[in-house]
Amino acid sequence: MANGAQLIVNLHMEISLSISEFLPGWSFEGDIKIDAGNAILIHGPNGVGKSSLLQYFKLNHKSLFTHRVLRFVDQPRLNPLNDISLNDVISQLSSRRDPTQKLFQEFYPIVEDYASKPLKDLSGGQNQMCKILIGIFLGGDIYFFDEPSQSLDDTNIKNFSCCLEGLKGANKACVIIEHQSGLIKSLCQKSYGMQREGSIIKIKESHGD
């Protein structure tokens, strides 16, 4: 929270969720605190509902995140029907660009080599970097990354970590689901663990993780 008091936009949100039917047969309880300039990590065993939680945020963002712009970088790869490339996507989305977002120009060189290739022809890691760059291009107040290191090699994991630092430095809040990368985990200020207790999925702040 070191940057909070100096910001023009001070985002501090506490989301308290108690959903009677989160997934079929399951309910959800928990509190999450999101602060601008910080990254929080959400972890938990496979199948506990981490991606479903992000999906819930996506579908109910108007009621949960009033007046905030959310940006999601999901797991599934971009697989368009046609031969659209990252450059074409950027061109088509230009009207939705966040004009205050300078990070895109800073990180575009990472993907420049394959930005003109059709998205469906890219490797998993290249596709993942394109997704991340599209999210940065569009801008937002809170970024949600669902396993961002999947398919990324060590170089691109470091590149993503630099993106993450850049987003934090630009006062964005980041919520990350991550299993693999210790480097990405180490950049998160808070950590929340999800676990099942009976038919309830609980999320609690964990320490020393």
Place this chain on the structure above:
Amino acid sequence: MEIDLIRILCAFFCGFGLTLSGSLCQLTTNNSLASPSTLGMDGIGVGCLILAQTFITSFGFSWGIELTSLGLFFFLFTIMAFFLLKMRSKRLWQFLNLKQIILLGLAFNLMMGAIFSVLQFMFMALNYDFPTSLWFGHFKHAGSTGLIVLGLSFSFIWIYCFRHSEKFNFINLGVHMAQGMGVNVERFQKINLLLALFITGAIISFFGVFSFLGLVLPHILRSFGIFKINMRNEILWGPWIGGAVIAVVDLGCYNFIFYGAELPVGMISSVIGALSLILLSFKMNIVRG
């Protein structure tokens, strides 16, 4: 060269509609093999034709097969639309992601084709009329009624697509990306599929079956510059080109008679479309391999 303006316009609207419905099917399912022919929509249209002829023969309806079939189809469509738009189960809706739906659609079409053949045999054995010629779509009996129905309805559908055109580019990037952009993906997919079904059923009621046109035309469009990278262009402007293509093909069929018989456009599309389906499946397997 003879030109029948109403016939040309009917052919244009058929090509327009089938191109649009094919693009909507492929975009909605994110599968380049999806089309009204492979998703079973043709089968539903043929089923309505069969029912219409049965009603006319059994109960003496005087509407004519086109309007009877259209009426039956519209009734069935309304029920399906009500059920689909009200359906809330996410698990049930996930069928859209399954490749098997294409196999089911093809199987359903084959089943309707078999029923069509059986009934054709029975009707003709009993000396009743049967719309045999509609199995391969043609424009020999194109009239103003069909032109007005298709022209008006497809115009409204195109206007809907124009108003929601930006969403097509988002959906093209994936349902998750589109959701993140604020698109109500489930509702948008359902509406797109219903529109594709409506277009197909209306065309089949008036002019018969044009197998695989909805599959082939979007693929042809995507090999050209402005459609290659912009799904919005494909949805909005591709149908105009598809319509022009079919109008020209039918003009050729109308003016160049083969030993006294006019070749139906639907017959041409069946052969070319089936071959294209085989080549596309082969190409997709090579790319994946």
